[in-house]
Amino acid sequence: MNLLYINRPNFDYIQDFIYTGLISVLGKEQVIEYPWNFKYHVNHRPYPKNIGLVTGNFFGSLFSKVDFKNIDAVILSSCHPFNMQKYLEIMDKIDTNVPRIFLDGGDFPEVAGDLSRLGGEEIYQEIIKKRPFDLIFKREYLLNKSYEANVHSLPLCFNLKHLPSKQTSNYKYDVAFWAVETAPIRTKSLELLENKFDCKSNGTVRNQVMSKYKRKGTFYLEELQSCKIGLNFRGGGWDTLRYWELAALGCFMISQRPQIKIDNNFIEGEEIIYCKDDLSDLIELCNYYLEHEEERKRIGSNAQKRLKKHHSNIARARFIIEKIEALQND
Template sequence: MRILFITHPYPNYVPDLLLHGLRKLLQNRVIDYPKKDCLYQGCLGTGVSDESLLVKGWFPDDNDIDREDIKNKIRKDYFKYIIVDLRAFSYFFKNLYQGDLRSLLVLIDGEDIPQRISPGPYVICQRETDGSDFSIPLPMAIPEEIMQLIYSYDTMEKKYSIGFLGSYSPLCYERKNFIETIATHFPDSLLKTTPVPTDDNPMPQGRIGRIDYYKALQQCKVVLNIKGAGFDTFRFWENFCCNAVHLSQRMPLFIPHDFQENKDFLSFSTATEMITNVRKVLDGLINDREMILSSRERMIKYHLTTHRATYLLNKLKGYK
């Protein structure tokens, strides 16, 4: 099986994580085209990355990746699947598409808000869906390399009751309200929100590097996830790797082999419910060790990027 993965140069969690999983499964039989340089440089999700945000070596190298004569290979049906980041949709149809494809064409919508995609000769996968819109639900997953990196700080001393370190923008106004509530009730919490990085300001004041970020989370008894512009955040997956109880805002999304509420993590919809759950953990009413171990077991079994890639390949067997 050979797969052509049409990329956009800007980092994008869902297609990038899928590409990571596919490359680990199928190695050089998965061709990223054009070569997505930022992944090999260590970028992960953040489009504007200060050096301290990079994770060198998280993405497999591109040894023996044959990017020659792609247009002719498409014409000769060299690839079983052609997977396209929706951001590269126009590039593909303008530069590579030649009609009458025998390869199955797959579009990946990894945007915060589901995009309106006209019907066409392709399968649609979406990040932000509950599975009722005829697309294939494709949430994020965690690279094993990142999971092991977070695990390496498991023995950090617990200094904070609950932690949330993230960005804010007008698209995620709820974060501000929840964070202010946490700060009022738990003065020993670790809370910090900073603007989203830009080209002019790639490292906003208060933002910390990735290693320091993971160390800080591992010093918390509870780690918090609040929706951003979309519900499926990379923080959701990172938190499950922490040696801490994960408390997450409920998400109306379909996740294959989903984590189980009150077994693998705690969830909330309102500020009152959020505070109540934090108190349960701090008062010892939750078996935190059992919950952490359960969530990690499910993560390792179902939610590495290789699992997400396998899930999609199995779904695609039902087409064409």
């Protein structure tokens, strides 16, 4: 299967995770990036800015030419006007029977909803008027919202290649939530926590600024792994990378319950603990699991096992490929 992967040079969670997953499943020759993307071939930024990196194909990809007549499916990999414009420029070069797939990794619940803030709505409308998408994969697929039958849930995931080389058993922090206040629940949680446990000393405080973070790259993941309890609350959307990072690291997680569709989600009480939406039980839950180490470790370990099986970048890529193949065989 030859996939034409319409991408943009900027960092993009869904776009970059799925690119590496598809490469792992299909191979480098079968996933044709368009336009050529420098950051997919040169490790010039630390995690998570490098999650799209695939080594060993720099020159082969740089000098390759796209044969638009030899494409089995087209993937528009991001809900961004850059991707829309690039796709619009070449869509007439591709046979109309070739399946068209749209990965909507935006924060808005509506399909292509992020274009209302980014621009590009008119381009999107022109695209779907000429040739509608056969499959749409939606990150913020709300549980309480209806979608067309060709729209499928596609939350974030984790590339296991980015796990720290050693899994730590030495905990440095009790309870941590290092995050900027992009949603009211984040502010409320930080207000509750700031003078509890070791939160203030470990940086779980109000008014954090991402550009001033000292925990970056692999060191950030090592620090996250060093937490007895890692917390997760929604940001601009329900789906957060933290939700998947904590599980990938085997870290015990207390989270707000995501209101998006997640197939094979973590099992409450066995692999994750959900707090109440008003956070009225958050401190109580933290106290309980700080005192029950074995239970805490077991839940973290169980979450890690589920993530490796169902929520890696490779698992997400296989899900997309299965849907494309089903479409082609229909």
